[in-house]
Amino acid sequence: MANENDYDGGEIKILEGLEAVRKRPGMYIGSTSASGLHHLVWEIVDNSVDEAMAGFCTEIQVTVHADNSITVVDNGRGIPVDEHPVKKIPTLEVVMTILHAGGKFDNSAYKVSGGLHGVGISVVNALSKRVVVQVRRDGNTYEMEFSRGKTVKKMEVVGTSDSTGTTVTFWPDDEIFETCIYDFDTLHNRLQETAFLNKNLKIVLTDEREATPHVEEFCYEGGIIDFVKFLNEGKDVPEAFKEPIYIEGKSDPDAPVAKMGEVEVSLQWNSGYGENVMSFANDIYTPEGGMHLEGFRTALTRVINDYARKQNLLKEKDANLTGDDVREGLSAVISVKLPDPQFEGQTKAKLGSSYMRALTLKIVTDGLVDYLEEHPKPAREIVKKAQQACKARNAARKAREATRRKSLLETASLPGKLADCSVRDAELTELFIVEGDSAGGSAKDGRRRDIQAILPLRGKILNVERVGDHRAFSSDTIQSLITAIGCGVTTSAGDGGDFDITKARYHKIIIMTDADVDGAHIRILLLTFFYKYMRPLIDAGYVYVACPPIFGIKVRNKIHYVYPNGRQPEDEILRDTIQSLGLNPDDNDEDGKAKDGKITKKRKGYTVQRYKGLGEMDPKQLASTTMDPKTRILQRVSIEDAVVADRAVRELMGSEVGYRREYIEKHAHDARFLDA
Known part of the structure; x- marks a missing residue:
């Protein structure tokens, strides 16, 4: 042996x-x-x-x-x-x-x-x-x-x-x-x-x-120009910025092979407040940026400040515009090609080839200087937008500081009707963001008080896609979220603010909304908020969506719960589940209402209840189906999910009616159980 x-x-x-x-x-x-x-x-x-x-x-x-x-x-x-x-x-x-x-x-x-x-x-x-x-x-x-x-x-x-x-x-x-x-x-x-x-x-x-x-x-004849237009679909693009800026260039033909590269950039401002800059190296998306993104950002900030000084749009006593200021409302695509790209990490999230910083900086600087000189009207509008962003940034900073001061003062009773948990180890605790006082009451009664905190929201959270930072941080609901979570926020540009993930009070933040149209609306607004102001929480895997059941099939005294699976319409899932229980889904059914007002369908040998709201379940049901770590289903939110949500808000809630019409026409056949 x-x-x-x-x-x-x-x-x-x-x-x-x-x-x-x-x-x-x-x-x-x-x-x-x-x-x-x-x-x-x-x-x-x-x-x-x-x-x-x-x-x-x-x-x-x-x-x-x-x-x-x-x-x-x-x-x-x-x-x-x-x-x-x-x-x-x-x-x-x-x-x-x-x-x-x-x-x-x-x-x-x-x-x-x-x-x-x-x-x-x-x-x-x-x-x-x-x-x-x-x-x-x-x-x-x-x-x-x-x-x-x-x-x-x-x-x-x-x-x-x-x-x-x-x-x-x-x-x-x-x-x-x-x-x-x-x-x-x-x-x-x-x-x-x-x-x-x-x-x-x-x-x-x-x-x-x-x-x-x-x-x-x-197939796109315009390449990344068409890409930038696509990124700005659903957003209001001022007349001065209707045509995206396009810049391209190559390294010196006599440069050694190891230092060769091509840079292609397209950018266009919209009237919004967020920044959407996507960078690629040899067609590989680099979500964490890298040297090419650094070169682009440096060139953009430097050239716009130099132009503003030269045209006396920035006075001698005025401070320089920051990178956040000049990138507010900017959509851009940076695509570089190089012989032997060096990436940081196996996932290739960040380009590490240092010479691409200098090459991108030079090409974008030369191209942008030429553009501003040849297009004085858009140039002045770019500076004007950045100056307005600067004023709003200062107002947002004051609103953030007021929220932080308010948070420090509220040690006995945190805002937003937060029912906190007793454990203080963030790795063990969970925050449920719940839609409405009714569901909040059930969640508070059914939770594990040691590790689960409940924050009920009244109504819909502010659509942060359509407002600036200063307006967002002045919202009572958003202040409640920021204070409850405790880690601060980034700015809409993604690299400012006072965010510190080590101060997060919970390592599971769970969005728990009704399984109806309003619930989906609130969920998408919350995802957009996290994507815009607390994206590192998503990167760290702290943000989740709860999956409450959509039906309860009561056979004798036992309830069998039916959950969405993301692949089938709800009525098909229900039918399959009924058959799996050895029951006949084709029995004639009779709509009725229980004493508590819940809508049910009475059939031979069983009853089907549709759960349109979390408040329709008693605390014990809500806990066992949606909150208990042993039995619940959670979906972890990825950056891809958040990007889709961000785009959905932009298109479906923006100023362009055409996108909403197109979406409804495309998805109308999928509609099930819409609210009356």
């Missing part, structure tokens, strides 16, 4: 081929959740986009088949199929089965590229139960088949072809992923973004999971 303290060579495991990927998939694709599942598509598409950036691909087709397999087709050069000089097997097999085998290392095949630098497609192979690759080149069509990283069908010629390109079809491995169901909106948004970043590249997305295949086509 081996001694447990023995540690020798036999303890060291060597993972051959792609076994390491299957053993630790999170190291390569981030997670095995839906995010990781979709990452497989991005890796294949990124290879096709690399061909487009190299000038060899004009169209990419992505198809979701009925069984949730994916096919990606491009008209690039096609993966090489000749014998690899070192491995002595087809190069296609090398690319598919060996990590770090690709054409992205010496800049000969690709001057710039995204993807995982020779890792991407082999990782997809490792994490798929089946992969079929067809390559069209040299007048032939070649095919190989793989399974879980292993070659199961050697390369063979299966036909002729008068075109070139690569077709990859893969079936994600259900032994690896928590779900193998692709979300159309996630695919749609990412592929549209890719088309924006690659001018004139045509991308076609087809979903064959519907009776009639759903097809979306993206």
Whole structure:
């Protein structure tokens, strides 16, 4: 029997081929959740986009088949199929089965590229139960088949072809992923973004999971100019800013390869108060920015201040405008291309290539100086908007300070009818933000008083998308939220204010609203507030949405609760649940009202109750279905969720009526149980 303290060579495991990927998939694709599942598509598409950036691909087709397999087709050069000089097997097999085998290392095949630098497609192979690759080149069509990283069908010629390109079809491995169901909106948004970043590249997305295949086509002649216009859809854009500013430039042609790069920037101001600047490096979104974003921000602030001084719009006694001031209401896209990008972290959230800061700074400075000199009217409006932002920022600072002083004074009774918990360890405590006094009362009675705090809100929170910081921080409801949570706020530009996440009084902040139209409205407003003023809480995973049941099916004396699943309409979920209980969903039903006024449907052998409001459940029901850590369902809010919510508020509650009309026409068939 081996001694447990023995540690020798036999303890060291060597993972051959792609076994390491299957053993630790999170190291390569981030997670095995839906995010990781979709990452497989991005890796294949990124290879096709690399061909487009190299000038060899004009169209990419992505198809979701009925069984949730994916096919990606491009008209690039096609993966090489000749014998690899070192491995002595087809190069296609090398690319598919060996990590770090690709054409992205010496800049000969690709001057710039995204993807995982020779890792991407082999990782997809490792994490798929089946992969079929067809390559069209040299007048032939070649095919190989793989399974879980292993070659199961050697390369063979299966036909002729008068075109070139690569077709990859893969079936994600259900032994690896928590779900193998692709979300159309996630695919749609990412592929549209890719088309924006690659001018004139045509991308076609087809979903064959519907009776009639759903097809979306993206192709943008204006590239990132169209992207910025898209970001500003639903917002009021003043006449002076109707046409986005566009700046592009390259490094000196004599610069060493390691210092080469291209910079492309488009920007446009709207009459709003937030900042929406998106940065990309080789088409990879860098949510934490990096050197290219630093260069852009520095150039923008410096050039606008210099212009304002030169035109005497800023007097000698006036302080310089800050970055927050000049970026208020700004939507911008920064896209850089470079041969060997250095990212901070495996997730590539931040560009670390230091020379891109100086290159971006120079190109944006030169382009913006020329624009302001050639367009005096928009230039003056830019300065004027920044000056107004400066005044509002000072007013917002005073409102924030007043809120903080008020918070410090209210030690005995925190605002907003907060029922606090007794435990003071933030890692253990939860704050439920509840809609209305009725639901708040049930939640207070049903909570765990040691770790769960309740903050009822009266009515709808202020729509912070349409007001400035000073107005938002003057709102009693928002002051209650800020004071209860305790960590302060950022400014709408995202990098000011007094935010300190270490002072957060709860590490779970749970939005708990009614399962109706008003509840959804309040939820989206709260998400927008957190995204705009407390985004680090979302990044840290502190913000959640509660999932209360939508129906209760009472059979004899037991209630079976029915929850939304995000995939089916509510009536279908109800029907499926009734059938799973061995009951007949087609029995004639009779609407009735219980003594407490709750709407019910009485059927043979059971009763169905629709929970339109949290207050319709007694404290014990609310606790067991929605609040008890052992039985509840919570959805953690991600930045992607918050961005979608932010855009929804902008479009559905902004000044443009057309977006609301389009949304209603598109989603009217999905309506269920609308309020009378």
